[in-house]
Amino acid sequence: MSNDVQITFDCADPAALAAFWAEVLDYERQAPPEGFDTWEAALAAFGVPESEWNSRDAIVPKDGDGPRLFFQQVPEGKTAKNRVHLDIRVVPGLEGDERMAALEAEADRLGALGATRAYRVDPAPPMEVGFLTMHDPEGNEFCLD
Template structure:
């Protein structure tokens, strides 16, 4: 039996990180509950204090896992034990692959990501990838 999965990020700014990852993955921000035009209107109606309006956010895409962002008080202190590989160059090899990965890395840098390092193809097993950090320092690989 398979189960639905949600991917959860602990972070300092859920709204900003959700917007970043929506761009990375081609997702959209989760729409507000039925009957509300905005999340702000829903949260106000639910009596959530305005100071808590950015405590959580989520992004969604049909047929894909929901990605949830929750504010936590502590910052990131070590390398992630898990990260997402964003498959932007499946089936590509050599220069074409690395050019495609670099183009995506440049797009994400414009969204406040940073390149951590780049691994070149070795002609044997390694196809090449670029490891990046999201705006809060979480690792992701462009593969």
């Protein structure tokens, strides 16, 4: 038996955080249920109060290969370091200065989308190839690797 994986984010603004991660991962918002052109139309038809329309959201890989990311609104903010985080593998195979330059370029792109830089770890062979740790717009850590 094969298990599907979904990654869930607790957050304050599911729509905004889903849009951020869709850009990071080249994902798309999950399509509304069959028979509806938009999620808003579906939620209205289901009787969900408009005040709850941004209580959850989901994005999926455009090509269908990868986990679904689910975003759920919670009342509390983030208070501690993540115990699990995503590593975004943007430069597999690159090494040294070329690798770090490509990671810096991606960090700049994501910064324009609302990410912030936490710190940089430079290459230190043989164990460390170098990476950047970032925060998404709600403070969740992730690495550019």
